[in-house]
Amino acid sequence: MTADARVSATAGMRTRLVILAVMMTFASITFQLARLAASGTGDMVATLTEQTPRSLARPDIVDRGGRLLATDVEMPSLYADPSLVRGIDNLTERLQTVLPDLDRAELRRTLSDRNRRFAWIRRGLSPRLAQEVHDLGLPSLAFRTELRRAYPLERLGGHVLGAVNVDNRGAAGVERFIDEGLGADPQTGRPFNAGLPVRLTIDLGVQHALEEELKSAMSRYEAKGAAGLVMDVRTGEMVASSSLPGLHPSSPAELMDPERRDKIQGGTYELGSIFKIVTVAMGLEGGKTKLDTVFDVTKPLTASRFTIRDAHPAGRPLTTSEILIRSSNVGSGLIALQEGPEKQQAFLDKLGLTATIRTEVGPVAPPQLPPKLGRVEQITVSYGHGLAVAPIQFAAAVASLINGGTAVTPTFISGRTSGTDRARVVKPETSRDLNLLLRRTVSEPNGTGRRAEVPGYRVGGKTGTAELPGRGGYQKKAVISSFLGAFPMDDPQYLTLILLFEPSGTEETGGEILAGRNAAPTAGRLISRIAPLLGVKPERDVALLRN
Template sequence: MLMIKPKTTIKNKSNFTIAQNKTKIRGNIYDNNGYLIATTIRKYDLVVNPSVLREPKKFEIKLKKIFDNRVPINLKDRLSSKLKYFKVVKNISMEDYNKVLKIGEPGINIEKNYIRKYPGKSLVSHIIGKVDIDGQGVSGVELKLNNELSMSEDIHLSIDSGIQNILRQLLLEQINKFEANAGAAIIMNANNGKIKSIVSLPDYDNNLNNHLSNKQIFNNATKGLYELGSTLKIFTAAMAIESGKVRDDQLIDVSSPILISKSQKISDIKKINFPINLPEIIVHSSNIGTAKIASSLGHQIQKKYFNLLGFNKKVNIEIIETSLPSFNNDNHPSSLMSKSYGYGIQISPLHLTKATAIVLNGGKSISPTLLKYKTVPGKKINVFSENTSKKLRSILYLVVNDKNGTGKSAKSYYYPIGGKTGTVNKFINGKYSKTENIVAFTGAFPIHKPEYVFTIVIDQPKPQKFSSMRNTAGWVIAPMVGKLINRISPILKIKPLNLLPSELGLTKYKIRGASL
């Protein structure tokens, strides 16, 4: 007769382990440097059963002593009512709980809850997204990687909080200066597609749950579709050089506007009376020249390269808020020409960043990602040749560094920058507004050997006195680009260069001024 009952004890033990497994705490989200972006912490709520309280009035006074102004206003009524459940104070410490227990009333209880906290507040609001009351993701990374997070796996993002902060600050400054509606900016590694920063303004504090307007929640950088104007001339030029239809020394007449119909014509702001070549068309940002290049390419080539650049599908990154570009699919030559300089094609800033990276990194296809450790499977397709890419780099360098360039206020004396400005009349109520603009800037640095690409878009900047009543990209965004790159390059470990333009190894082009 042995008294031991081994079975029951083992059973108890297994029950215990099961109970442990039940509460899987949602995983954390870290940035590239291990900075905590999102975490789940436990909190205790004080719960009281007022129907069993013996002396509600005394209890109320003592509660007020412990919690001061944290108690709800209607505390007195609630405690003397016949309720069965009343949450008195949220998020209390264990010490306070012990104090409450010492009052000696029955019906005092504590509720354990888990809440999602975002220590960076509104630093990376749109990318991270939010969770609902049950701790399930409802937007951003929280939604797309919900399975991994709810299995208590930690996520490491490629986002750099420091850069994110600088970019957000500079963009906010520029938006406030020009009283703009909204803005978006992206910085991405040009070679492996790791996104260093995405900012969309206006944004919100992820910790707050209520009073968020649709404008705040909307992610302009990945979900917003814009006609991005002259920035798309980069791709028209790349197509022309790659397909060999237009040589870079071929002269094109841009002196007279192209008439499409009686009411419509393609014209330039800066009138150029002599034939110019492709680099000059891009540097002067001539619509007429780009349209003429496009018409010599034809619909087929344009469509082929737009698809290769990824304009025919959503960008597949680790957030749900992405959108499909929309095109003017007309077969009329005017559609071809307008798309070549960025009208009649709506893409997101993320699409533009990706396409710019493809053109400037040597022509290799790229898949943007928000994850630190993601390795992209599959082969890289060569969209453009190294030679085309080098020519485009040289042209974009001149846009910023030549005295005739549209983006010359973006110049940095220590880091060679290249990029293209774009100013678009905003499409409002079925027609293009004459006063309301969308301005964009896309480019790369250091331009002779691109490591990072960036895109900045600002929606509806108003003309200001200090900008001589202008609200074009060269005035609104370009000044911010130089500042931005001077500040983030040391963080990205890019060394300042003291090279002469001739030592950068770029193709040399001579740019003539608008008037000879």
């Protein structure tokens, strides 16, 4: 065999060996795949590890007119790679020149863990601060753009809006309702409606007017706190709600401050004489009591060791109408005693004043009820003591009484109420009679609410001055002054509730702390501002018709 033939045979042998090796390799792979498929192994699981928690996209929140209350904005967040840090003390000192409130000890502990590749330093920096940190030139630091919640109107409507946590998840108020009530993706936590705005029933202009008037009243009457609301009596929609001191949605720490608790639905109070609205309505609905029924209020009521008197005795018997207009404790107690404990309890139940409720802002503080309605409790509850309820719950009950007699539920989200098939609370004629009395309480010279009068808007309402409980009993100098008002009383559309906490007697009030001298005029000033915003036109006062 020639040399060329031997070379050619050797090359051919090598080629065949390579081909054989490749074929054997593929055969081995095919065999292994077949074996795995036949072995019935469980589903293969791929584990993806996210380096950091991601902030969630959230829907905008707008008022009833579409004006922006909350939105997402992109902001830089600062993080570090501890494995790359060289000189922890130097880095910490330089960072504190830009971020002086950093916890130095905590930062040292975080950066000392060299097994970590990621650690947050500060989330949601302003662009100016982010630039200053960048200019430090620290190689182990970097930024990540995140979505952060922004509230362009700052504290306006703070308790209603609530707050989000550091990952942009709802923590309180409507923000929490978006996640829990409207639903969120169970895998990502992203709200299902993140691309659509959430429209509130709140009116921005009315909310602003309410907060301004409450701030003014706190200063004017030297009160320690204030709260108020505006409700559509036909639907239960909350047009405005405020509690002072206020809450900034961007400061979740303020949620833990007891002084900033939402007084509208986060606390319960003995509301005093505004509760006589309920008692008189109960008497009128029961049928035994008419507007002109006379009660002998010249003698105080006694129950056990207690004696109940009127603050300003009339010195003569009073009609049902006069009991409400002049705010007689004795007369209110007599109406309750005439109805009896069973009917009083049933009426409170029917109005929803004994049940636990909640709104989209969160749970409403449950009512504090007497263990039973004995003679003492019947009398004291009739004029607003011995039973404590959240203001929003009481407002909804009164709205049901004055809107023609159908129950409403308070709501903060547009489109969640229905005007049909609502439960009837009282007869239409009872509602009309009550509206007449509330109007007279404001319009007549001896009415306790006369300082709430606003010409042209036919305001009606009732004052309440409730002594606050304290060590050893009620405190005569520490009260909640309140005024529950509505307008226009010939066809009620809106209800207002003003509460002033521990007002002082001033020169303007003649040294008095009665609601007729502080809460009532505050309500009048508020109504004069918001009625035009709500489309209620001033008209010449008309008599209420009663059939």
